Amino acid sequence: MPHPHSLLRAFAPLSLGGLALWGAALSCAHAQDARPATDATSRIARVTVYPGSATVERVARVSAGARSLTIGCLPASIDAQSLQISADPAVRVGEFNVLTEDRDVAAACASPLDGRIRELEDQIAGVKAEASALQLVDGYLRGVAGVGGAVTGDDATAAATTATATNTRIASPTPAQITATAEVLRKSGQDAFARTHQLKRKQEALELALKPLVAERDRVASQRARVVSVSINLAAERDAELRLSYQVRGP
Secondary structure, eight states, X not given: OOOOEETTSXXXXXXXXHHHHHHHHHHHHHHHHTSOTTSOOEEEEEXXXXXXXXXXXXXXXXXXTOOEEXXXXXXXXXXXXXXXXXXXXXXXXXXXXXXXXXXXXXXXXXXXXXXXXXXXXXXHHHHHHHHHHHHHHHHXXXXXXXXXXXXXXXXXHHHHHHHHHHTOOOOOOOHHHHHHHHHHHHHHHHHHHHHHHHHHHHHHHHHHHHHHHHHHXXXXXXXXXXXXXXXXXXXXXXXEEEEEEEEEEOO
């Protein structure tokens, strides 16, 4: 076997295939960061790249008294025959099982895109809700602005009949009241229209950011991405570390 090129030599030249393998290995770490506490959280301790493959070593914490450990969200390109498990002296390692399943079935391995997409969708919903509220404000301001205006047709006849029947007189607003009301309406309307414009621009920006994320998520989903989990039987006398190494096949 050719001498491995350790990734610790950061400036050593790597082929495009090697870089792809490195990226695939590291991408699993991001998926595991979002997993709930029921799964073991592992970290990549070392990646060694060979021509056409890479060896990945992960480290996971084992709690005292633990009887089993599952490390999930591993890439489907794992060579199951290459799996090697070791642990501190305080841990006795038994048999292990390897399970391959669709990513969308393994809820803990949801794409990091899902969280960002939901966040943007929630922000867009908030913008739309505020815009709807501003429409109510606009309707109210228009209604207030219409009070005291000229009334014609049937409305005028009805108003005259009502005034005659009740023998009441509606006092006309004073010039000062008209000026104050007009200023309030002007300021409120200006603020509402300016905010509506800001919300429109914000919604456009959010939708622009959301579009490529949804496209990428749909692209990945169409490929029916698969993940691997390794369940290990063990007996831990005290808190310790377990190491899992495996090979990832190249493209």
